[in-house]
Amino acid sequence: MGDPPYEDRRKSLITKAYLNIMSFEDLHPAKISLQNDFDYQYYQNRIKPKQKPFYCVAQDVIQTFDIDTKVISKQSECQQPPWHLLKPNVSTQLHNIITKKDLPHLIKSEGDILIDTNYNNYIKIYTDGSKEPDSGKSSCAYVIPEFKIKKVFTCELMAIFLALNWIQDVLPLNVVIFVDSLSALQAIQGPLSKVNNLIIYDIYYSITTVLKAGINVVLEWIPSHIGIWGNELADMQAKHALNYELIYTKTTLYKEDIKTVCTNILKTMWQTSWDSNKKGRHLYEIKKKISFKVSLPKMIRRKETIMYRLRTGYAKLNKHLFKIGVKNSEMCENCGRAPETAKHFLLECTTYSDNRNVMLQELIAQGVTNFSMQSLLSEKAQSVLPIINFIYATKGDI
Incomplete structure (x- = not known):
């Protein structure tokens, strides 16, 4: 369909700017000026909707979509000097051996050989994540088959972090964490100077603590959905967790997630407008679901x-x-x-x-x-x- 309505796009951009300001330190002048509820209460019923100031528009959207601004993570750099942090042992050797064009049973065979040969004496932890596009809910799980431990959380990097917390509590000698998200491992493997996700800093802190305790930890990539038992079990647990009403671990809203939140808000407002609008009903009968992409195939x-x-x-x-x-x-x-x-x-x-x-x-x-x-x-x-x-x-x- 292309572009959303101007009014919905404007509300989304205002909300994004407001949430970015809420990620500033508490003494930042812009944040201080936006934390006074008096203006919102005063203007709420005294001004036309299209004339509301920045703060009031943002508050309307935040209250409508029940966004908790208190969980927004403050902007901050790495809390420890980078030279004090130890580099994780990340391996993606299977990525250089197999391709998507290979037959599934051959890929599974390579994965099983890697697990049995390289990590025979390791405690094996499998992680996986799942997301429901319509509701925006996401979850992930880490599974330790030897101990029959199954835990579910939100987001893939968080599962790696909490698996590391389990390692700190139990203190096994050799551990391998199998991850089917290549992008997550590449983000961890990259230079600290380019890290823009605070969860990765938390992973570095945990890795440093674990390595200093003499525990050998490896983060190993394995392909997904090819029949590796531990990975399939983690995938099943992550998908099952989407139905949970009880949240086991609450995560903060990181600055890099604000754009995704505001995009989802825009989609919801746009879909609501499209469903209730009296105009464009001919097109509505053909395309009921909104999309940012112009969907027709290319032609003359x-x-x-x-x-x-x-x-x-x-x-x-x-x-x-x-x-x-x-x-x-x-x-x-x-x-x-x-x-x-x-x-x-x-x-x-x-x-x-x-x-x-x-x-x-x-x-x-x-x-x-x-x-x-x-x-x-x-x-x-x-x-x-x-x-x-x-x-x-x-x-x-x-």
Whole structure:
């Protein structure tokens, strides 16, 4: 669909700026000026919605979406000098051996060989994360099969951190933490000067404590969803945790997560506006779920124009032409039985029966079996060419 409504985008940007300010230190002048509730209470019922100041708009959104600003992490650098922290032992050797094109059973075999050969005398900890896109909920788990320990948390890096906490409590001699998130391990493996996630600092602190205690810890990457038993168990626990109402570990809202929070807020406001708005109902029947991406496949300008006109209802058909005063009637001039809408033109008008049969045969050949308007004018590239051919054979242009 492209761009969200201006008002929703403005609220999202204001909220993002406000939450960024809330991540400043308590004595920062900007934060001090925004912590006075008097202005919000005064302006709340005394000013028009579109004239509300920055603070009041942000407070409206925060209260609507129940955002707790107290859990926002303060901006800070590494609490210890970087040269006092020990580098984690991160291994991604399997990444250099296998590729996505390899057969699953071969990938699993390589993973099993690595685990049995290199880490036979190690306590094995498996971590995994899961996210539910619609609700925005996320969780992860770490599993220790030898001790039948299963713990669920939020976010992948947090699982690694809490697994390290378990190591500090139990003090085993050799431990390997298997992680299926290559990006998480690469972030840990990278230079401290480029770290922008405070959880990674916490992982470094824990690693330093563990290594100084004489414990050998390795963070090892393994591929996901290829049948490695411990990884599959962690994946199952992480997905199961999405249904938990009780939160075992509360995490702070880090500065780098504020953008994601505000994007989700914008999506929710935009979807609510799209569902309740009286305008654009023709397009709503075709695309009910909002999207930041322009979803139609790439094509030449002429074809693209035709498809967008059909989707939005602004095609050169009598229904629209009558609405803007070009035609005296909205009825179809060919059959005279109904208003000439996009649906009537493509699927109902008896004048174009022969051409329509050709179009339907082309659609079936492309694998399209649902001939509703929502299906024909959706993002699927298969339906574009048959519809364009139908238009060229009948009206020539719309």
